[in-house]
Amino acid sequence: MKPTKIITRRQAIVTALAGMSGSFLAQCTRPMPPTFGNILRMGDNVTYLAQRTLLPGQSLVKEYRFGDISSMPATGTTNPAQFSEAYDKLLKNAFSDWRLNIEGLVSRPGGLSLDDLKKFPSRTQITKHHCEEGWTAIAQWTGVPLSSILQHVGIQEHARFINFHSYDEWIDSIDLVDAFHPQTILAYGMNGKTLPVPHGAPVRLRIERQIGFKSMKYIRKIEVTEDNVGFGDIGWAWYNGI
Numbered sequence: 001m002k003p004t005k006i007i008t009r010r011q012a013i014v015t016a017l018a019g020m021s022g023s024f025l026a027q028c029t030r031p032m033p034p035t036f037g038n039i040l041r042m043g044d045n046v047t048y049l050a051q052r053t054l055l056p057g058q059s060l061v062k063e064y065r066f067g068d069i070s071s072m073p074a075t076g077t078t079n080p081a082q083f084s085e086a087y088d089k090l091l092k093n094a095f096s097d098w099r100l101n102i103e104g105l106v107s108r109p110g111g112l113s114l115d116d117l118k119k120f121p122s123r124t125q126i127t128k129h130h131c132e133e134g135w136t137a138i139a140q141w142t143g144v145p146l147s148s149i150l151q152h153v154g155i156q157e158h159a160r161f162i163n164f165h166s167y168d169e170w171i172d173s174i175d176l177v178d179a180f181h182p183q184t185i186l187a188y189g190m191n192g193k194t195l196p197v198p199h200g201a202p203v204r205l206r207i208e209r210q211i212g213f214k215s216m217k218y219i220r221k222i223e224v225t226e227d228n229v230g231f232g233d234i235g236w237a238w239y240n241g242i
């Protein structure tokens with residue numbers, strides 16, 4: 001008779017844990033973030049999975065009153081005209097030639113003007129912006145829900161990511177849960193006025209369930225894809241839920 005293999009308590013625990021996490025991931029029908037597999041971005045996977053599992057993602061962030069509006073510094077790029085000829089031209093025409101180009105996995109690709117966007121029912125929200133540098137600010141944003149635009153262009157079956165491209169060459173993406181969140185808007189107004197250049201004119205994203213840098217300014221193009229393209233190696237996490 002063969003001697004029974006003796007398993008130490010430690011081995012048993014390690015094996016059980018590996019099995020548990022393996023089967024958890026195997027059973028997990030949720031998509032993994034595009035940073036999955038990058039050891040430095042392990043925290044990203046954990047917060048993404050935890051938030052998407054525990055909070056189905058549709059809860060609303062707090063909205064404030066008009067009197068709560070604070071001053072808000074403009075950070076990062078504050079005027080793409082300084083280096084982008086294309087943006088400079090658009091700015092000189094008060095953005096009348098600006099088009100929101102939408103391409104990728106959509107049934108009706110094309111360009112929407114600022115006036116086109118303003119024909120959709122608008123949403124106005126007073127929310128707190130959380131910059132990764134540690135400051136916060138409260139402002140009022142007016143725009144069109146991203147969900148309305150995605151429904152208008154008709155996203156196709158395999159679509160999973162909404163990628164944004166800006167005039168200052170940023171590329172970033174969000175998943176469909178955040179894209180269809182009711183407070184995710186393409187904002188063209190700020191504090192009751194036209195969105196000013198330092199804050200992202202003519203149109204910026206407001207994505208209230210994630211940290212500040214995900215709210216991309218100076219939007220040029222939206223690309224709907226199955227695989228994530230909108231995440232460069234900028235050293236920041238892709239998923240930044242708050």
Ligand SMILES: Nc1nc2c(c(=O)[nH]1)N[C@H]1C(S)=C(S)[C@@H](COP(=O)(O)O)O[C@H]1N2
Pocket residue numbers: 072073074075076077130131132166167168170198199200212213214215216217218
């Ligand atoms: N295109 C673009 N979007 C951007 C940035 C930028 O430099 N370029 N900065 C980000 C960061 S870090 C923050 S905190 C907010 C700042 O928005 P604000 O300038 O309106 O305060 O925009 C985000 N979106």
Ligand SMILES: [Mo]
Pocket residue numbers: 075130131132133212213
């Ligand atoms: Mo930021």
